[in-house]
Amino acid sequence: MSDWGPVFVAVVLFVLLTPGLLIQVPGRNRFVEFGNFQTSGVSILVHAIIYFALICIFLLAVGVHMYMASKTTMADWGPVLIGVVLFILLQPGLLFQIPGNNKSLEFGTMKTNGKAIAVHTLIFFALYAILILAVHVHIYTG
Template sequence: MSDWGPVFVAVVLFILLTPGLLIQIPGKHQLVEFGNFQTSGVSILVHSILYFALICVFLLAVGVHVCHLYSKEMADWAPVLIGVVLFVLLTPGLLFQLPGHNRQLEFGSLKTNGKAVAVHTLIFFAIYAVLILVVRVHIYTG
């Protein structure tokens, strides 16, 4: 059996921390803005740091598991690092947005919308699940 805990945590954090969906730090006009569907390089950096901190807490410190068949003495950093890299690359509006506002696919618009967040979340889930559950990428330290 596979451990779906890291996948669940990574996908939920991706949704909650996508800049502009629920919150954007820093916002375009204020330090914190809610539901503005905007993003920027600085807010993606801030949200990526928050994502990294929270995924470390949930996966490494707390050890969230859905199916825990065995224990490891060393920390597996793969779910954390893969999650953070995918978070940055798949943040809607940074590199691309699918669907865009005016076209089906837009590049570097620094804007997002609800449909794009949903599509990017599905892409995030698929890539993350394949790498963690199918390919079983591991990075141990210690």
């Protein structure tokens, strides 16, 4: 049976930590800005670090995604690393944005909108679920 815990945690964190939706650190004019629908390379990096810390806490420390194998507990880093990479690459406005503010597809605008966040969240969910649940990408340490 598939474990949907890592998928749920990763998608929720993707939405909540998308720079410019709820919060942007650092903001364009202040250190913290709320709901400005803007982003930057630095804010994506800061939010990715926060994403990494939180997904490690939820998937590795809290144990939302832990497997028992040969009577030893093994931490699965696959969902963490895949989540962080997809979090960065799929940020609306960094590489691309669907839909854009002026076109259906825009590249490198460093801006976003509510529709783009929703579309990118669906793309994130689909890719993450495929890689974790269908392809079974796992990186065990123990």
